Amino acid sequence: MSAQILDGKAIAADLREHIKRRVDELRAAGQRPPGLIVVLVGDDAASQVYVRNKQKACEHVGFHSELLRLPAATSQDELLALIDDLNLREDVDGILVQLPLPRHIDEDAVTERILPTKDVDGFHPYNIGRLVLRRPILRPCTPKGVMTMLTQTGIDLVGKDAVIIGQSNIVGRPMFLELLMARCTVTVCHSKTRDLADKLRGADIIVAAVGVPRFVKAEWVKPGAIVIDVGINRLDDGSLCGDVDTAAVTAVASWITPVPGGVGPMTVATLLENTLLAAELHAASDD
Numbered sequence: 001m002s003a004q005i006l007d008g009k010a011i012a013a014d015l016r017e018h019i020k021r022r023v024d025e026l027r028a029a030g031q032r033p034p035g036l037i038v039v040l041v042g043d044d045a046a047s048q049v050y051v052r053n054k055q056k057a058c059e060h061v062g063f064h065s066e067l068l069r070l071p072a073a074t075s076q077d078e079l080l081a082l083i084d085d086l087n088l089r090e091d092v093d094g095i096l097v098q099l100p101l102p103r104h105i106d107e108d109a110v111t112e113r114i115l116p117t118k119d120v121d122g123f124h125p126y127n128i129g130r131l132v133l134r135r136p137i138l139r140p141c142t143p144k145g146v147m148t149m150l151t152q153t154g155i156d157l158v159g160k161d162a163v164i165i166g167q168s169n170i171v172g173r174p175m176f177l178e179l180l181m182a183r184c185t186v187t188v189c190h191s192k193t194r195d196l197a198d199k200l201r202g203a204d205i206i207v208a209a210v211g212v213p214r215f216v217k218a219e220w221v222k223p224g225a226i227v228i229d230v231g232i233n234r235l236d237d238g239s240l241c242g243d244v245d246t247a248a249v250t251a252v253a254s255w256i257t258p259v260p261g262g263v264g265p266m267t268v269a270t271l272l273e274n275t276l277l278a279a280e281l282h283a284a285s286d287d
């Protein structure tokens, strides 16, 4: 068997076109375009690439977007005051503070300061709580993007056994909630999980969010499984690779996401989707 490629780049392009058409409709109806503010504190190299991609994506679909660059020495109070201002601005539908933040800033305090209705990352406890209760509004982008990709396989997810490797607040945990909401039976593994390989061998769906290059081996994968590789790891030669041994796993899986060009573009496209949703909800609440 050779796995079919779940082409995140192509699915994300379709999603962007759909969003662009919706923005055109809003403009034609005399409404302002959705507005996203991205805040970058410091000069982390990977973060610079991520915010540039988000900016480009915003421009492509016709959003109003601003990138606010703050020095690494910005105090937590200064950042919180900026968020307070952005929370009040009527032309701002989404606020994204790029993580990680410098060590002297408490990321939880920053996440919780953003109005839940402008929390397009979906990380605020209010939005996570709504996802727990199966009444989501703004959902964390990476897991939601993975669900969009899974839908594209056309495979019925109901009753499938899913195993997630990684339990972070931004990927593993919300991924668990998304797959559970889709009626999968979900196991979440982490660094203290015993017999990880055995758990993976029973999985119809594997989501790898570990941060270890080529961690998932072909012999751990059940023939025909769907394998979603969330990992983005930079190797010594400058190239990118995921958390799955893609070349070997491709011979066993039914579907696999490439890195790059898999989950990464979907995360950005889903951020646009969330920002559009936030804008539509803001417009509706003004009516």
Ligand code: NAP
Pocket: 142, 165, 166, 167, 168, 169, 170, 171, 172, 189, 190, 191, 192, 193, 196, 209, 210, 211, 212, 230, 231, 232, 233, 263, 264, 265, 267
């Ligand atoms: P993280 O916060 O570092 O979490 C990594 C998780 O992997 C932790 O739960 C950890 O367990 C678990 N883990 C580490 N070593 C393990 C092992 N040997 N066996 C089993 N579990 C192990 O990472 P993250 O933020 O979720 O990101 C994960 C990866 O996804 C990274 O490569 C990141 O760059 C990438 N990422 C990609 C996107 C995208 O858009 N494509 C978005 C976000 C993240 P413990 O909890 O026990 O420590």
